[in-house]
Amino acid sequence: MSLFRFTRATIDGALLRAELADPASGGFASFEGWVRNHNEGREVRCLEYEAFEELAVKEGERIVRAAIERFGVAHALCVHRVGALDVGELAVWVGVSSGHRGEAFQACRFIIDEVKHRVPIWKKEHYVAGDSGWVNCEHCAAAIPRPVPV
Amino acid sequence: MNLRVQYFALLREQAGRSEERVTTNAATPAELYTELKTRYPFQLTREQLKVAINAEFRDWTTLLADGDSVVFIPPVAGG
Numbered sequence: 530m531s532l533f534r535f536t537r538a539t540i541d542g543a544l545l546r547a548e549l550a551d552p553a554s555g556g557f558a559s560f561e562g563w564v565r566n567h568n569e570g571r572e573v574r575c576l577e578y579e580a581f582e583e584l585a586v587k588e589g590e591r592i593v594r595a596a597i598e599r600f601g602v603a604h605a606l607c608v609h610r611v612g613a614l615d616v617g618e619l620a621v622w623v624g625v626s627s628g629h630r631g632e633a634f635q636a637c638r639f640i641i642d643e644v645k646h647r648v649p650i651w652k653k654e655h656y657v658a659g660d661s662g663w664v665n666c667e668h669c670a671a672a673i674p675r676p677v678p679v
Numbered sequence: 680m681n682l683r684v685q686y687f688a689l690l691r692e693q694a695g696r697s698e699e700r701v702t703t704n705a706a707t708p709a710e711l712y713t714e715l716k717t718r719y720p721f722q723l724t725r726e727q728l729k730v731a732i733n734a735e736f737r738d739w740t741t742l743l744a745d746g747d748s749v750v751f752i753p754p755v756a757g758g
Binding site: 562578579580583584587588589591609620623643644645646647648649650651652653663665666667 | 685687688689691714723731734735736738750752753755757758
């Protein structure tokens, strides 16, 4: 099974954790990213995640495999939601099992940081006020100088 | 040359479509994006985007081939 997956259904961390069980592992670390009810001073009502899945699963798999190799952990896995999510829902899950806790924490941190940085996934926030915006996109688009009306 | 262009997120909304077939003389993704900017109200600059050809990240100066699938990737926000 691939080490980076997308799902449109609720993520069950306990089920995923069972996939990483290993008698040689003495530690397990996980990270859960949850949908927050606010961002950059705005009240958030719900979110949509969209991904370029054909490339994202390859890039995600490369990240998880790099973490396993770099930190020498036993197993690692990342699952990301796509589609519409409500506040409080689990958006992304990362789990790592390893001989000892140190490298489990490190690998977990590495995976979530790299996923956020380079996997083609986009997040659209729908605000309580009624408007919406693509995170990291609207601000940079708005920052481009436009002609000033005279 | 015929290409398949897919649009995601902000670019999908601004193009009003998820994908299309494009017939073009653009030799590179850079030239193709410049051409598409004349057709759609794209505000993101090349510096803010990445490019994928056939579902792998590529440079803006990569030479396009007939039948290639091209995606311009807006700033990502997973997690």
